[in-house]
Amino acid sequence: MxxxxxxxxxxxxxxxxxxGGGLGRALVAALEAEGWMVAGATHRGGDFAADxxxxxxAERLVERVVARFGRLDLLVPNHAAxxxxxxxxxxxxxxxxxxxxNLSGSFRLARAAAPHLLAAAGSIVFISSEWGVxxxxxxxxYAASKAGLIGLTKALxxxxxxxxxxxxxxxxxxxxxxxxxxxxxAGLPLDEMKRRYAxxxxxxxxxxxxxxxxxxxxxxxxAGAYYTGQVLQPNGGTTMV
Amino acid sequence: xxxxxxxxxxxxxxxxxxxxSSGIGRxxxxxxxxxxxxxxxxxxxxxxxxxxxxxxxGGAAFGCDVSDPVAVERMVGAVEAVLGPIDVAVCNAxxxxxxxxxxxTDELWDRTLRVLLGGCFHVARAVVPAMRAxxxxxxVAVASELALIGGVNVAHYVAAKAALIGLARSLxxxxxxxxxxxxVAPGAVDTPLLPDRDRGPVYTSTVPLGRIxxxxxxxxxxxxxxxxxxTTGALYSPxxxxxIQ
Numbered sequence: 394m395x396x397x398x399x400x401x402x403x404x405x406x407x408x409x410x411x412x413g414g415g416l417g418r419a420l421v422a423a424l425e426a427e428g429w430m431v432a433g434a435t436h437r438g439g440d441f442a443a444d445x446x447x448x449x450x451a452e453r454l455v456e457r458v459v460a461r462f463g464r465l466d467l468l469v470p471n472h473a474a475x476x477x478x479x480x481x482x483x484x485x486x487x488x489x490x491x492x493x494x495n496l497s498g499s500f501r502l503a504r505a506a507a508p509h510l511l512a513a514a515g516s517i518v519f520i521s522s523e524w525g526v527x528x529x530x531x532x533x534x535y536a537a538s539k540a541g542l543i544g545l546t547k548a549l550x551x552x553x554x555x556x557x558x559x560x561x562x563x564x565x566x567x568x569x570x571x572x573x574x575x576x577x578x579a580g581l582p583l584d585e586m587k588r589r590y591a592x593x594x595x596x597x598x599x600x601x602x603x604x605x606x607x608x609x610x611x612x613x614x615x616a617g618a619y620y621t622g623q624v625l626q627p628n629g630g631t632t633m634v
Numbered sequence: 635x636x637x638x639x640x641x642x643x644x645x646x647x648x649x650x651x652x653x654x655s656s657g658i659g660r661x662x663x664x665x666x667x668x669x670x671x672x673x674x675x676x677x678x679x680x681x682x683x684x685x686x687x688x689x690x691x692g693g694a695a696f697g698c699d700v701s702d703p704v705a706v707e708r709m710v711g712a713v714e715a716v717l718g719p720i721d722v723a724v725c726n727a728x729x730x731x732x733x734x735x736x737x738x739t740d741e742l743w744d745r746t747l748r749v750l751l752g753g754c755f756h757v758a759r760a761v762v763p764a765m766r767a768x769x770x771x772x773x774v775a776v777a778s779e780l781a782l783i784g785g786v787n788v789a790h791y792v793a794a795k796a797a798l799i800g801l802a803r804s805l806x807x808x809x810x811x812x813x814x815x816x817x818v819a820p821g822a823v824d825t826p827l828l829p830d831r832d833r834g835p836v837y838t839s840t841v842p843l844g845r846i847x848x849x850x851x852x853x854x855x856x857x858x859x860x861x862x863x864x865t866t867g868a869l870y871s872p873x874x875x876x877x878i879q
Contacts, residue, residue, distance in 0.1 A: 448740060480805060481759045485703045488755065492747065496797060500743060500789070504735055528803025528867065537751060540800020541793045547784025548792035552735055622784060 411472030415569025419602035445498030455505035465509040470499035477578035495538035521563040550622030565628030595630030653727030655683040657825030661849035667691035700753030710760040725754035750794035775802040806867030814866040816859040821873025842875030
């Protein structure tokens with residue numbers, strides 16, 4: 394949380410989940426730099442501690458934020474659980490834990506936030522993934538959850554229009570600690586994993602968290618005012634659809 | 635090899651169709667049987683319809699709620715015992731209910747995800763080991779055009795169908811080259827799930843082809859992608875031109 398500065402978003406309040414992760418920290422910093430008051434929720438503790446795998450948590454979290462700041466203008470469900478395994482070797486409970494944390498957790502946040510966002514003419518930016526667009530081997534739970542967020546975006550963009558805009562960012566590979574999961578699944582050192590991802594992108598590198606946060610910022614700035622139901626794909630050109 | 639061109643080739647192959655007691659699933663079971671498959675007709679609750687259809691098309695009926703992974707494993711075992719190894723699995727089971735966002739309860743959300751998405755995940759994890767061992771197999775996920783374009787009061791349904799597409803695309807990559815996985819995303823089709831609103835001229839006048847689809851037309855698409863030998867990870871959307879992208 395910080396106090397506001399900057400003219401346009403002054404007094405506007407954002408809730409960002411997964412705020413302790415690589416992208417989450419960049420999102421909080423980028424929004425605060427633009428003058429947003431940001432409630433950053435993490436599963437590790439702090440003012441807005443929240444484990445979104447717990448189904449009762451989303452509603453309480455939104456209530457806490459509104460109680461503290463008096464309003465909610467932007468929801469960025471950025472928390473995610475990641476895990477990789479072949480579909481027939483993936484423990485069923487773990488498969489559903491990933492889907493429920495990422496997709497159901499984001500849905501419950503949106504459902505709880507909707508009345509406040511409608512009152513504030515606010516916005517939702519979901520965080521999907523390039524893998525949600527393309528699918529990915531041995532990541533069926535993660536990819537399904539992230540693809541589901543794209544569907545959820547389009548449905549809510551229609552349902553909450555014209556007062557609330559709903560968009561989704563589907564980033565390519567970002568340089569965050571989460572890449573260790575990919576490296577472990579591939580049996581590669583982290584640096585080699587990063588090198589291979591970079592080589593696969595036409596732009597020849599993976600993204601920085603700041604670049605993805607900037608895409609989110611664009612969607613909630615005047616430049617993004619006519620976007621709703623859209624999938625923005627900062628991915629270095631890896632996927633072109 | 636185009637199996638469809640020669641029904642004799644397909645004869646003896648086994649297709650499992652979930653949610654086959656009515657609508658698109660029923661038409662799909664009939665179409666596969668006509669193409670020479672022995673068809674496992676899955677139903678959740680309507681045993682009479684499932685049994686009658688299975689009897690009529692020379693298949694066998696299997697009652698099972700696809701949201702239950704243990705029950706699905708048991709069903710797949712039973713299908714293989716009764717009909718033989720499964721060559722094609724059509725993940726079609728679903729239901730459709732419109733509800734504004736604030737009225738989508740946790741129960742409805744979970745049930746939608748467990749049936750529409752879980753139905754395919756549970757079937758895939760049950761059929762994949764034997765398909766892999768035999769060196770071939772085909773899975774078709776039945777999604778919806780709404781997964782592509784969204785809709786009002788259907789956030790739960792659209793999210794589940796979109797997640798199903800993500801699952802199928804992942805499986806297409808993961809299981810290649812042995813098992814092909816494709817998606818059929820129908821538009822509004824004349825089934826018991828279709829709201830009356832979509833049968834009238836107000837809706838059909840917005841469909842470029844001027845009408846809703848017939849279940850048989852979707853069944854034809856499902857059979858085609860199930861058998862198309864160089865097609866995997868594809869999304870085929872018979873929708874009368876509602877989605878052109």
